Amino acid sequence: MNFPLKVGVIGAGAMGADHVRTITTSVPAARVTAVFDPDTDRATAAAAPAQAAVLGAADELIASDQVDAVLIAAPDFTHAALALACLGAGKPVLCEKPLAVTAADALRVVEAEVSGGRRLLQVGFMRRYDPGFVDLRRTVTEGKIGDLRLIHAVHRNAANATNADDTGLITNSMVHELDVIPWLAASEITAIRVESPVQQGFRDPQLATIWLRNGVMASVEVFVNAGYGYDVRCEAVGTLGTVSLAAASPVSSRIAGVEGRVVRSDFVAHFADAYRVELGAWALAALAGTVTGPSAWDGYLAQAAAEAGVASLTSGQVVTVAPGERPSLY
CATH class of the missing domain: 3.30.360.10 (Dihydrodipicolinate Reductase; domain 2)
Known part of the structure; x- marks a missing residue:
């Protein structure tokens, strides 16, 4: 991947909007290029600090050639399906906790990543x-x-x-x-x-x-x-x-x-410091083609x-x- 990492953010609530600000101001290895939220006004407000595009659907964002990696900050019940879509697209993904709302769904994400043969997913256990x-x-x-x-x-x-x-x-x-x-x-x-x-x-x-x-x-x-x-x-x-x-x-x-x-x-x-360090480490690892943070397996165990x-x-x-x-x- 070319430097900096082009990040698409799904979910523009308090957590997603803060991630956009943190990446824009404090993570030189990445820039936010796209944001999606069902609430278009909220997505537009969150995207503004990064001058990012506001897209009309999560699958459009995941498939975009302007997105190298995806950050999931949408409601908990969407995490597993969105994570599976990112894995299917072969894109690195940072999924906010929890990985899924049930252990069975979290295990499905683990199994999909294992079948792909390489780690792409990190869970947002920022502590x-x-x-x-x-x-x-x-x-x-x-x-x-x-x-x-x-x-x-x-x-x-x-x-x-x-x-x-x-x-x-x-x-x-x-x-x-x-x-x-x-x-x-x-x-x-x-x-x-x-x-x-x-x-x-x-x-x-x-x-x-x-x-x-x-x-x-x-x-x-x-x-x-x-x-x-x-x-x-x-x-x-x-x-x-x-x-x-x-x-x-x-x-x-x-x-x-x-x-x-x-x-x-x-x-x-x-x-705030934990999120900044987490996002910086994730971006550098994604650029290197690796995952160094909490894994899908860690998300399943929790x-x-x-x-x-x-x-x-x-x-x-x-x-x-x-x-x-x-x-x-x-």
């Missing part, structure tokens, strides 16, 4: 690019805290914006932790239990207990109506010490008799764990996660 998470993982893998025993994760939003029900809280929000915990522990999830102190209506918050193949255990709290802001925390506990994410706010203040740090209001601002978590929340039991054998492509 793997966040400087804090990267440093935390490096500290664990270098053995500085001894043998890893426990991981504690917290994921809170000020108010629910994307989760319509109990299932969505796991498959759309907790799915981030279901990817990052195995990445930190270098081991797959084998079982999960999900509970909530709320017994009627929307069960929020939820608390998961997770078991991994190497013996590490993890706890995950997801609370999407926490009220005060967007807050992500993670601590790894080892036999020689612990390591945890530092506060994300760059400054502290003393105003009106109160000392404190600002808590950001949304995930886009909180993970979705398989999420489905087990939904089953556990319903049954009150520990549910085994059994995704099957990893294909050699991954």
Whole structure:
């Protein structure tokens, strides 16, 4: 492919529009050449910073000779079909999480990529690019805290914006932790239990207990109506010490008799650096004909764990996660 990478963006909501801005201002290896969204006005507004073309359909964008690679930021239920279309066209694709709304559909994407014989797809688990998470993982893998025993994760939003029900809280929000915990522990999830102190209506918050193949255990709290802001925390506990994410706010203040740090209001601002690094790495890899980020298999594993978590929340039991054998492509 010629430099820079020509990117088509499907979906012009908050996430898609932010990706267009980030690529245009901060990713010299790529430029956005086309945008599609069913809402033409929204697509036009999102395309403006890049002076990109607004196309009339997703399949038109995928087939365009002005698009080298595709970024999927459309609603979750469209991800699997769009990813399959990109694989069929032989174009690199960055698909926002989740890869699919069911494990079966995610596995279909994996199988299509495997049958094609080469990796083209990356899943948008941007926490793997966040400087804090990267440093935390490096500290664990270098053995500085001894043998890893426990991981504690917290994921809170000020108010629910994307989760319509109990299932969505796991498959759309907790799915981030279901990817990052195995990445930190270098081991797959084998079982999960999900509970909530709320017994009627929307069960929020939820608390998961997770078991991994190497013996590490993890706890995950997801609370999407926490009220005060967007807050992500993670601590790894080892036999020689612990390591945890530092506060994300760059400054502290003393105003009106109160000392404190600002808590950001949304995930886009909180993970701005992660998105920038993720998009830059993806573009460079696509230009080189490779994929270096979270794979379709990683997306399938997270979705398989999420489905087990939904089953556990319903049954009150520990549910085994059994995704099957990893294909050699991954």
